[in-house]
Structures are given as C-alpha cells and as structure tokens.
Amino acid sequence: MNPYSKEEKAKIVQFYWDSKSVVVTQRKFRSHFKTRKAPSYNSILRLTEQFVREGDLGNLSRKSSGRKKTTRTPENIEKVKHLVRKQPSKSSRHLAQEAGTSRTSLLRILKKDLKMKPYKVTTCQKLSQKHMMERRAFAAWLTDEDSKNPDFAQNIWFSDEAHFHLDGSVSSQNSRFWSTEKPDVVQEKSLHSSKVTVGCALSGRGIVGPVWFEDGSGDTVTVDQQRYQAVLMNFWKQAKTKYGSLMDLMWLQQDGAPPHTAKATLKWIENHFGDRLVSRGASRNWPACSPDLTPMDFFLWGHLKGQVYKEGPESLCELKREITKAVRAVPVDMCRRAVASVAKRAALCLSREGGHFEHLL
Incomplete structure (x- = not known):
C-alpha cells in the first residue's frame, strides 16, 4: 500500500x-x-x-513490466x-x-x-611571483643546458640534510590492526624522539655519504656553518677518492639554508667547484620552495626512510647502521633515473610558468 x-x-x-x-x-x-x-x-x-x-x-x-526504466x-x-x-x-x-x-x-x-574519476586535490605551499620567477629562471637554464648536453643534469651533485628520528614516522592512515573486537593496542611515540642528522649528495654517478652532523661523542648537533663546512670537506674527500678528475666537471647544488650561504662556505665551494654552484648567493640561483625539483626531496629521503624503518631500529647506533645500509643499497641506475626526471620536471615547470606541476605527474 x-x-x-x-x-x-x-x-x-x-x-x-x-x-x-x-x-x-x-x-x-x-x-x-x-x-x-x-x-x-x-x-x-x-x-x-x-x-x-x-x-x-x-x-x-506499483511494479512496472518489461525492462526497468x-x-x-x-x-x-x-x-x-x-x-x-x-x-x-x-x-x-x-x-x-x-x-x-x-x-x-x-x-x-x-x-x-562521462568517464570521470574523483581526483584528490593536492595541497601545496603558496608560491609568490618572486618564487615563480626564480623557478622559471632555473628551469629555463637547466632545460637549455640539457639540450646542449643530454648528460648535463647527471653531473650535478644534489645535496641536502635530513633528520631521522628513532621513533620513525607513524602515519595513522597506514596503521591498521585487524580484529573482531576493538583491540587494546596503541602506538606510542616520544614527545622529543632521539634523532640523527645525516647529509648526502646524489648525482647520476651514485651517492656520496652518509655523513653525520655530530660532535666528538657521537651526539647529534645542529647544523651551523662550521659543521656544514666540515661535512663539505668530508664529502669532497669521499667524492675525489671515488671519482678523481671527474669532479672537475661536476656541479654542486644546495638549498638556501643560512649555513650553506655563509661567506666562508661559499668561498670554500668556490675554491673546489669554481663557478659550478647552484645556490642562493651564487651566480646560478637555486629557487626557494622547490622540493619538487631536487631528487633529494622527491626521491631519496622518502626512499631511505621507507627502507630504514622496515625493521624498526631500537637504538641510534642501529638507526645509523640502517641508514648507511639503505644508502649503500641504492643502485647507480636508480640514481640516474631520479636525476633524469629533474630535466623532465624542469621542462614541465617551465611550461607552467614556474608554478606547481607535481600534481600533474
């Protein structure tokens, strides 16, 4: 009825x-x-x-007869x-x-x-006109150099530092516990987790590092210009031993952190790399707000953390061993593919007038 x-x-x-x-x-x-x-x-x-x-x-x-409308x-x-x-x-x-x-x-x-799909909107840092202009200038330079020499980007050492916390990074979206009842399980995380600060440099020839920001007792220290210069010297020694005269052709990239752009730091880099430097304060500027243009951010750190925290290291010594092991395990071919994507990203950045592009990849 x-x-x-x-x-x-x-x-x-x-x-x-x-x-x-x-x-x-x-x-x-x-x-x-x-x-x-x-x-x-x-x-x-x-x-x-x-x-x-x-x-x-x-x-x-009422029930209709025949085919359902x-x-x-x-x-x-x-x-x-x-x-x-x-x-x-x-x-x-x-x-x-x-x-x-x-x-x-x-x-x-x-x-x-209509063959449509529900796409998730990506949240990104807002770029100012100055940021977009800097990104466009860098992308144009790299695209131009890469058109002259297809291996140009492969000869850039992209460098950076990152923190690895002993507790690791827990994503609640990926933390699941299958049970017929609500489990009596929690994920504990320290308010101030112990950590190590590691520096690496990546190019199409491989990875140099890891090098550690720590004092004589092995305790992690903040990055200042003296410690950064010490890490640069360590990097240069490792790279020169491994690649010899090839280092005379290679560039160094670094972001605009104050320890990187101090006068003494830039002077040291000039003595070893000449004008082959991509950095704030250098003749070839590195644009701010550009983690999508360096393989350190869009590839290496995420890859390493995915490997390091698989086994759940329980001490800082074990954490450092896992980081070293993960760095050593990255094959050269993977590095070459990561650096090759920089040139592709630069071209896409240029087509977007320096705006965000990673959501289109």
Missing part, C-alpha cells in the same frame, strides 16, 4: 523542486501536514525522478555534465540534489557515461 496520497506526493515534489534540499523538503512536509513523520531521502528522490521521467506521480509502489537518459547525462563543469569540486550528494536524481544514479553517470 502506498504511504503517500497524491496531494502529499505533489507537495514532496514541489518542496524539493523549490529548495533542491532533502532536509528542507522534510522540514516543510512536517510543517505543512502537521506530522512528525517525513518522507525518507530515497522516497523524495524517487518521486522527483518519476515526475521528471514520466510527468506523472502515479503509484510509487533508467535515469541515465541523454538529458540527465547532459544536465550532470553541465553541473560538474560549473562546480567540479561540489560533493556528489549535492550534485545529485541539484540534478534531481539519486546519488547512485549520479555516480553511474559520472563514471560510466
């Missing part, structure tokens, strides 16, 4: 048509008919769909297409209300008829 009279069904369609809101429709229905019972979400949408499809409210509970008509598909183009970030529930269809039907139209 149909629970709604023709008058009630007509009012349901009218209220929904005017407001495009299920909640408002339910509220108006209760107020108009002086009742506590309001039509359900599905009933409202089914009645509205029936009216749009047939122009008649008829009997909602569909709301995926050319008219509805075009309506959904128009709504999505107008407001692509609106929720599917709100889109369904505006289209006068159920959310299930709307999702079928989006996926099967």
